[in-house]
Amino acid sequence: MARLTQKHYEQRLMLVMLVYMAVLFADGPLLRAATNLPLKALLAVAPVLPMLYVIALMWWRVRDSDELEQRTHLVALGVATALVSALSMVVGFLVAGGVLHWGGGVLIWVFPMLMAGYGIAYRQVARRYGMGNLCTGEGSAWMPWYFVLLALVMAGFGFNAWWHHLRGDALVFVATAVFFVVVAIRARVRQVRAGQERED
Known part of the structure; x- marks a missing residue:
């Protein structure tokens, strides 16, 4: 299997994010119009499919990295996971205590927050290791x-x-x-x- 370069990774990531946005726009009206429960469930999880490809792309990119890059990815992912997990627990306890009144829809933001935290942490860790x-x-x-x-x-x-x-x-x-x-x-x-x- 060919090595996934940074350029190809970014091109595929941009394409799949555009697909994700298109699915989100098209999915809303269809979801509201659906009355059949299995169809409604299928439409509700449709935007997850492009995100699964994003996760696969990330794994492929890390797999094709050298040892220093892999270490950088691992540290950044660990930092992002710890921060999002702590924030999720705080929000969960606030909701359980009746301080916040958020529904389950807030869970949609966990993955984007994890990716944003990962991106920020990666750049900081890469700078520490002297990477571009x-x-x-x-x-x-x-x-x-x-x-x-x-x-x-x-x-x-x-x-x-x-x-x-x-x-x-x-x-x-x-x-x-x-x-x-x-x-x-x-x-x-x-x-x-x-x-x-x-x-x-």
Whole structure:
């Protein structure tokens, strides 16, 4: 099996995330219209399939890494898992104690939070080990635009939630969109700085 390069990993990740967003947009109206319970359950878990491919991509990327990169991935994943687990326990106890009144839908955010924590931790650990930043690597020139696209999609979800009078959901989606805009700006700034350093 061919080695998965960073460029191919990023291209496949972008494609599957676009598929994921398309499934989310198409799935909502179908799910609300479905009356058959098995069909409703199938539609409810449909967005999970692209995420399973993301997990497989991550495993493939780690498998094809050298020992230092594997160690970096492992440490970053451990840090992210510990933080999300602690946060989940805090939220769980607050909900159980009646302080927060959140439904089971909040569980949808566990995986994105784990991935965000993993990405942040990976960059910190990689910097500690003296490794280059993935966002400025070969084949990553489009990465800021990927985050801009995610921001636009999240803003679309926010507008849709606002239109359906789901103010809390709209706020979460808009906050996520703002987060992706900040990440896009940061990635672009790093690319520009890396380009200037190469010229010097």
